[in-house]
């Protein structure tokens with residue numbers, strides 16, 4: 127089975143073209159291939175599939191085999207993948223996901239028409255979701271903003287936002303000092319979150335610049351999280367800490383997020399990089 131390794135800000139996945147390949151058990155395959163010693167290594171797998179209502183469909187599975195509704199860093203790479211392989215000639219295209227159809231605009235690197243290299247992608251990430259039952263998070267409030275949560279005898283304040291997948295955003299003074307290996311799983315598996323949670327830890331540099339670390343549901347600490355960056359900007363505006371245009375500085379790179387409050391749409395712009403291609407031995411699949 128052919129695969130392509132790609133990364134967006136260091137958030138790396140194994141991509142499989144399911145218009146050509148058949149994946150029988152994606153959840154099991156995600157665990158095997160994501161292993162950085164016995165497999166290819168990655169934060170999960172991404173399947174590119176046909177769609178009858180968009181140009182393509184993107185399925186995404188975390189490293190623990192759990193399926194996620196949406197993945198911001200991966201959808202940029204899917205746009206790059208299908209355009210550079212002539213699976214589409216559109217630079218404005220639609221990708222359907224479990225979080226609905228997302229609209230992409232591909233930025234080409236080259237100066238000539240026949241150079242199909244995509245460097246950056248802008249994604250319309252749709253509307254943020256704040257209703258607790260839609261995130262989901264157990265709360266009697268209408269919106270979960272700066273709610274207290276106790277982890278290891280320390281009180282944190284969370285603001286919860288869904289971008290199709292669930293996020294808890296925590297503003298802190300210094301992200302470097304956090305022991306995510308210790309506290310990350312305790313947020314992820316906390317009883318407040320019926321479907322677990324992605325947790326973003328944010329240090330505000332100024333109203334248009336934050337530093338973010340993330341403990342992802344199903345993958346642990348990753349070098350970047352696109353949906354998490356979007357959720358963090360929305361949370362920052364709800365908490366009156368940020369403005370609409372924010373540079374999100376992550377371990378693996380930076381994303382430009384614009385939350386257009388007049389239309390209630392979040393836009394994400396960032397890189398998409400192809401690292402290598404390969405063949406998976408049938409014995410693994």
Ligand SMILES: N[C@H](CCC[C@H](N)C(=O)O)C(=O)O
Pocket residue numbers: 137188193194195196197198199200291292324342343344345348350351352353354
């Ligand atoms: N771990 C996430 C999926 C990947 C999201 C992230 N890598 C992104 O770029 O948005 C979840 O279970 O909801």
